[in-house]
Amino acid sequence: MFSYFAKNIFNIRFFYEKVSKCNVVIFDEEGSYYIKLLLGNKKSIVINARLDRIFKINLYVIFNFFFLKNIFKYKIKINYYLSLINFIKPKIILTFIDNSNEFFTLAKLLHKNIFFLAIQNASRFLDKDNKIILFSKLFITIDANRAFIPNYACFSKFDINNLKKKIKVFNYFEVGSLKYSLFKRYFDRKFKNKYDICLIAEDYMGYDQSLESEGLFKKTNFESSYEKIARYTCRLANEENLKIVIICKGEKSSKSYISDKENYGRFANNSLNIKIVPNNVKRFSNYKKIHESSLLIGGNSTLLYELLNHRKILACNFLFNKNWLSFKYKKKVCYLEDNRYEIFKKKLLKV
Amino acid sequence: MTSKAYFKKLGKRKNRLFLMAPPSKTLNKLKSIIKDYVD
Numbered sequence: 232m233f234s235y236f237a238k239n240i241f242n243i244r245f246f247y248e249k250v251s252k253c254n255v256v257i258f259d260e261e262g263s264y265y266i267k268l269l270l271g272n273k274k275s276i277v278i279n280a281r282l283d284r285i286f287k288i289n290l291y292v293i294f295n296f297f298f299l300k301n302i303f304k305y306k307i308k309i310n311y312y313l314s315l316i317n318f319i320k321p322k323i324i325l326t327f328i329d330n331s332n333e334f335f336t337l338a339k340l341l342h343k344n345i346f347f348l349a350i351q352n353a354s355r356f357l358d359k360d361n362k363i364i365l366f367s368k369l370f371i372t373i374d375a376n377r378a379f380i381p382n383y384a385c386f387s388k389f390d391i392n393n394l395k396k397k398i399k400v401f402n403y404f405e406v407g408s409l410k411y412s413l414f415k416r417y418f419d420r421k422f423k424n425k426y427d428i429c430l431i432a433e434d435y436m437g438y439d440q441s442l443e444s445e446g447l448f449k450k451t452n453f454e455s456s457y458e459k460i461a462r463y464t465c466r467l468a469n470e471e472n473l474k475i476v477i478i479c480k481g482e483k484s485s486k487s488y489i490s491d492k493e494n495y496g497r498f499a500n501n502s503l504n505i506k507i508v509p510n511n512v513k514r515f516s517n518y519k520k521i522h523e524s525s526l527l528i529g530g531n532s533t534l535l536y537e538l539l540n541h542r543k544i545l546a547c548n549f550l551f552n553k554n555w556l557s558f559k560y561k562k563k564v565c566y567l568e569d570n571r572y573e574i575f576k577k578k579l580l581k582v
Numbered sequence: 583m584t585s586k587a588y589f590k591k592l593g594k595r596k597n598r599l600f601l602m603a604p605p606s607k608t609l610n611k612l613k614s615i616i617k618d619y620v621d
Contacts, residue, residue: 323616323620346616407604411608
């Protein structure tokens with residue numbers, strides 16, 4: 232923790248400004264763009280939550296009685312948030328980062344006076360013993376006992392049933408995907424069909440090493456699974472002369488995109504039919520590329536889940552542990568477990 | 583396979599537990615949840 236803080240110390244900026252009151256607070260700037268689109272012209276204040284980006288600290292919040300009173304009671308970051316919220320006096324705190332430990336802590340402390348709402352950002356999985364909730368695909372593990380979300384707006388009944396009684400939630404709302412609905416609302420138009428296949432690049436850079444030590448998963452399994460999907464798709468593109476677009480999760484300048492470009496570039500082998508594109512979060516570019524393609528292929532991705540009922544998809548589960556994806560797509564035309572190339576080709580051409 | 587046949591093979595809509603709310607309804611649902619606190 233200390234090394235993380237020391238590494239990011241130069242991202243901290245101090246300023247002094249009186250805090251104004253506001254009814255709506257968005258916790259964490261990550262995903263705040265979507266919530267602002269949802270709110271429209273309603274006034275809101277975004278609270279920084281990430282040290283690895285520019286983290287602005289208001290000295291007005293620090294040099295006051297409330298902050299100093301609780302200085303030994305809570306961690307510094309939590310104390311700062313509590314003090315800030317005390318000044319803002321919001322009626323509602325919204326977040327799109329539903330796996331944030333800091334959000335859980337704030338909700339635990341303040342849920343009696345403030346309406347806390349977390350909007351589901353991605354697919355959430357439980358491990359086989361239901362002990363840990365594996366958030367953000369398989370990269371971050373959060374102890375189910377620590378999770379506390381007073382109001383949770385989920386994708387579907389499936390997610391609600393999956394999480395019910397495993398984490399502490401007072402009210403569930405079945406709302407669907409915020410990102411996809413915003414795309415449909417603001418960016419949807421008639422798209423030209425430019426590609427035959429859209430492949431979702433899986434970013435396994437942030438893979439949690441602790442899972443491996445617990446014997447739950449093996450990193451090599453993930454790598455080989457995603458590599459296999461990419462290799463098969465690119466091979467098929469060359470054989471059948473198909474146009475393919477590979478969509479990455481990261482923006483153009485991000486480490487994630489550079490890594491994906493390098494990894495997937497090996498399979499593309501400079502083919503003119505295969506294009507690797509970065510994401511543009513504000514322009515919903517990944518959704519656009521999907522709508523410009525006839526078929527969507529991926530492994531363990533939320534995009535597949537979001538678009539299951541809207542686009543043709545092929546979910547490939549080549550993982551050693553078959554439980555991961557099968558629950559959603561089992562026995563469906565869009566689901567493939569067999570990792571042989573011939574079967575993959577047959578299934579894909581059928582779909 | 584045509585689009586129609588593909589979606590038919592996915593299964594009946596009502597039987598799909600993991601069916602998400604249509605995107606057209608999502609924004610309205612969220613707005614109705616937060617309206618008491620935002621306005």
